[in-house]
Amino acid sequence: MGWKVNWWAKLQDGNHAYKLIQNQLTPIGNEQGSGGTYNNLFDAHPPFQIDGNFGCTSGITEMLMQSSDGAIHLLPALPDVWQSGIIMGLKARGGFEIVELKWDQGKITRLVVKSELGGNLRLRLPNNLNFQGDSELNSVNENTPNSNPFYYTDEIAEAIISEEVLVETFQIKPTILVEIDTKIGESYLFTIN
Secondary structure, three states: HHHHHHHHHHOOOOHHHHHHHHHOOOEEOOOOOOOOOOOOOOOOOOOOHHHHHHHHHHHHHHHEEEOOOOOOOOOOOOOOOHOEEEEOOOOEEEHHEEEEEEEOOOEEEEEEEEOOOOOOEEEEEOOEEEEOOOOOEEOOOOOOOOHHHHHHOOOOOOOOOOOOOOOOOOOOOOOEEEEEOOOOOOOOEEOOO
């Protein structure tokens, strides 16, 4: 189930991922073989498998932050029931730490990012934010490669799809893509106003 939470988060379907988390955390008492969680919060997949515990935790992180598509994507798979919240201490590729991410009504209201290695910080955001500092925050075109080598992405060949197959279009939430050049050890504050 932990794997499924991660994959639905990658597909940006937070509600489906959340449903799987609920299934994962359903107590099963002393029953064996039905999945879920024992009363001590260990994963109940027989035989005991710690990957269910770690996988579910990883999936929750993927629902709130991803850093595999050339940018740090914040709140990519936020379920409807998590409209407000705060997280701290998530690590992203390239030596970036999300020191604080606060959101309300599905919109980021406060973001603090620390740069351990310096370099280009590219953010994919659900809403506009103002940068509180001297550096310049720039809008970025979706097709512009990230200059940070930790965010290199391969070009993906266009899929070959049979004309006989009906393909439903996949709708993802619109995002804003911005970037800023960072310095080693510095923190960067973004707010809604």
